[in-house]
Amino acid sequence: MSEAQDHVAFETLSNFADGILDAAERERVQRHVQSCTDCEERLARLRTLLGAASSLPAELEPPSHLWGDIRHRIVALSDDQTRSLPERVTVRPGRGARALWSARNPWLLGAAAVVLVAVSSAVTAALLRRPVVVAAQPAESIARTLPVSALPASARAIEADYARTLGELRETLELRRAGLDPATVVKVEASLRVIDQAIAEALRALADDPANLTLVDILSANYERKLELLRRAAELPSST
Amino acid sequence: MTSSRVLIVRWLGRWFALAMLIAPAVFSRAAAQRPVEARHAATRNPSVRIVGSFIELRIRGWDKDSIVLTGTIPAGAKFGGGFGGRPGGMSAGAKWYLENPSGEAAGKLELRVPEGARVWAKSGSADIDASGMTGGLDLNIVGGSVHVSGTPHELNVESMDGRVTIDGKPAWLRVKTATGDITVMGGSEDAGLTTVSGTIRVAAGTYERLRVESVTGSAIFGGDLAHGASLDVNTHSGAIELRVPRKLDADYDIATVAGSIENRLTSRPAVPGREGRGQEIGFTTGNGGARVYVRSFKGSILLLAR
Numbered sequence: 418m419s420e421a422q423d424h425v426a427f428e429t430l431s432n433f434a435d436g437i438l439d440a441a442e443r444e445r446v447q448r449h450v451q452s453c454t455d456c457e458e459r460l461a462r463l464r465t466l467l468g469a470a471s472s473l474p475a476e477l478e479p480p481s482h483l484w485g486d487i488r489h490r491i492v493a494l495s496d497d498q499t500r501s502l503p504e505r506v507t508v509r510p511g512r513g514a515r516a517l518w519s520a521r522n523p524w525l526l527g528a529a530a531v532v533l534v535a536v537s538s539a540v541t542a543a544l545l546r547r548p549v550v551v552a553a554q555p556a557e558s559i560a561r562t563l564p565v566s567a568l569p570a571s572a573r574a575i576e577a578d579y580a581r582t583l584g585e586l587r588e589t590l591e592l593r594r595a596g597l598d599p600a601t602v603v604k605v606e607a608s609l610r611v612i613d614q615a616i617a618e619a620l621r622a623l624a625d626d627p628a629n630l631t632l633v634d635i636l637s638a639n640y641e642r643k644l645e646l647l648r649r650a651a652e653l654p655s656s657t
Numbered sequence: 658m659t660s661s662r663v664l665i666v667r668w669l670g671r672w673f674a675l676a677m678l679i680a681p682a683v684f685s686r687a688a689a690q691r692p693v694e695a696r697h698a699a700t701r702n703p704s705v706r707i708v709g710s711f712i713e714l715r716i717r718g719w720d721k722d723s724i725v726l727t728g729t730i731p732a733g734a735k736f737g738g739g740f741g742g743r744p745g746g747m748s749a750g751a752k753w754y755l756e757n758p759s760g761e762a763a764g765k766l767e768l769r770v771p772e773g774a775r776v777w778a779k780s781g782s783a784d785i786d787a788s789g790m791t792g793g794l795d796l797n798i799v800g801g802s803v804h805v806s807g808t809p810h811e812l813n814v815e816s817m818d819g820r821v822t823i824d825g826k827p828a829w830l831r832v833k834t835a836t837g838d839i840t841v842m843g844g845s846e847d848a849g850l851t852t853v854s855g856t857i858r859v860a861a862g863t864y865e866r867l868r869v870e871s872v873t874g875s876a877i878f879g880g881d882l883a884h885g886a887s888l889d890v891n892t893h894s895g896a897i898e899l900r901v902p903r904k905l906d907a908d909y910d911i912a913t914v915a916g917s918i919e920n921r922l923t924s925r926p927a928v929p930g931r932e933g934r935g936q937e938i939g940f941t942t943g944n945g946g947a948r949v950y951v952r953s954f955k956g957s958i959l960l961l962a963r
Binding site for chain 2: 428432435438442598601604605607608611612615618619622626628629631632634635638639641642645646649652653654657
C-alpha cells in the first residue's frame with residue numbers, strides 16, 4: 418500500500434472495517450487513518466454504511482410488501498363493492514384471492530392502475546434522478562407523464578419506502594463504482610436496459626389497458642428484477 | 658557422421674534452443690505463484706468466508722472437524738485473514754481475502770470444511786465447484802460458473818453472466834443471474850430462480866414450491882411437482898415451456914397478455930384474453946392439487962405432456 422501519500426485503497430479500508438486484515442496491515446491502516454482526516458472520514462462513512470447495510474434484510478423484496486399492501490387495500494375495497502356488482506364479478510374455481518382481481522369494476526381497477534402506474538413512475542424517476550450505472554432509460558419518458566403529486570397518501574408512503582431503499586443502493590454504488598471493472602459496469606448497464614425496455618412496454622400496455630392485473634404482476638416483477646440487479650451491482654467486490 | 662545422425666543432432670539442437678527460449682517464461686510464471694496452506698480444528702458447523710480475485714474455488718464438505726485451505730495464488734497478491742476463536746481452541750469460523758494488485762483473477766484454491774459448515778464465497782470471474790455440503794452455501798460471482806452438487810440445506814447463488822448448474826437437492830434454493838443460464842436438476846422444497854436474459858432450465862427433480870422468473874430469458878420446466886406443490890412462472894418476453902405428466906394432480910392458470918399459448922397437454926384450447934388480446938387457459942388434470950400459475954407479457958407458452 419502506498420497510502421502514506423495516496424490514502425488507503427477502498428478495499429483495504431473496507432477490509433479494515435470488517436476486521437479481516439492481518440496484524441501488520443491493520444496497524445499500517447490504523448496509523449494512516451489517525452494521521453489522515455480524509456481517510457478517517459471515509460472510514461467513518463464506511464462504518465455507518467456497513468452498520469446500515471447490516472440491518473437490511475438478506476433478500477430485498479420491497480414489491481412483495483408493496484404489492485401485498487396495495488392488493489390488501491384493493492381486495493378489502495372490492496369486498497364491499499363486489500356485493501353490489503354480482504353479475505360483473507367472474508370467480509373461477511381454484512383462483513382464490515386472484516379471482517377478486519378479475520372484478521371488472523372500472524373505478525376499483527382504474528384506481529389500482531393509477532396507483533400502480535404512479536408508483537412505478539416514481540420508482541423509475543427515483544432511479545433516474547442520479548444515474549449511477551444506469552444508462553438512458555426508455556421507460557423514463559412514459560414515467561414522466563404521470564405526476565407523482567397525484568398519488569394518494571398511502572401510495573406516497575410506499576413510494577417513500579422505495580425511495581429510501583433505492584437511495585441506500587445508490588449511495589453504495591457511488592462508493593463502489595470507481596472500483597468496479599468497466600466490463601462489469603457494461604454488463605450491468607446492458608441488463609438494466611433490457612429491464613427498462615420491459616418496464617416501458619408494460620407501462621405502455623397498462624396505459625392502454627389500465628385494468629389488466631396480469632400486467633400489474635408483470636410490471637411489478639420487472640421492477641423486482643431491476644431492484645435486485647441494482648442491489649447486486651452495489652454489492653460487487655472491487656475490481657470485479 | 659552419417660547424414661541421418663546429422664539430422665538428429667540438428668533436430669535435438671533446435672529443440673534445445675527452443676527449450677532455452679521458453680524456459681525463462683515458464684520458470685517466471687511458476688515463480689510468480691506461491692502456495693497457500695491453512696488448516697485448523699473447527700466446530701461441526703463453522704462459518705467460512707472467502708472473498709477476492711480467485712479464478713477457481715473448489716469447496717468440499719467432509720466428515721472431519723477441521724478447515725483446510727490449500728492452493729496457489731499470485732506471488733504479489735495480498736492474502737489475509739485467518740481463523741477465528743481462541744488460539745489452540747476449535748475455530749468457529751474463518752475469513753480470507755485475496756487481492757491481486759494486477760486486478761486479474763488468478764488464485765486457485767480448494768477449501769475443505771466440515772459438511773455442516775456455512776460457506777460464503779465472492780469473486781469476480783471464477784469457476785466455483787461445491788460438493789459434499791449439508792450446511793449452507795452463499796456463492797457470488799460476476800462471470801465464470803457455479804456448479805453445486807450434494808444436499809446443502811441452504812443454497813444462494815448470484816451471478817451476472819456466469820452460468821449456474823445445480824444438480825444437488827438443496828432444501829432452500831435461490832439463484833439469481835443477469836445473463837447467465839441456470840440449470841437445476843435435483844429438486845428442492847423451496848426454490849426461486851431468477852434471471853434477466855439467461856435461460857432457466859429445470860430439467861429434473863421434485864419441487865414443492867418453485868418460482869421461475871425472467872425478463873427476456875426462456876423458462877423450461879421438466880421436473881416433477883410434489884402433491885399440493887406450487888409452480889409460478891413469470892416472464893416478460895421469454896418463451897415458457899412446461900413438460901409435465903399428463904395425469905399430474907394439478908390446477909393450471911395460464912395467461913399471456915400479447916403472446917400465444919399452445920396446449921398439447923390436454924384437449925382444451927386456449928381462449929383469447931382480455932379485450933381479445935393474448936390468450937389464457939385454465940384446467941385441471943388428475944385430481945388437482947398442485948397449483949401451476951404462469952404469466953407472460955408477450956412470451957409464447959407451450960404445454961407438453963411427458
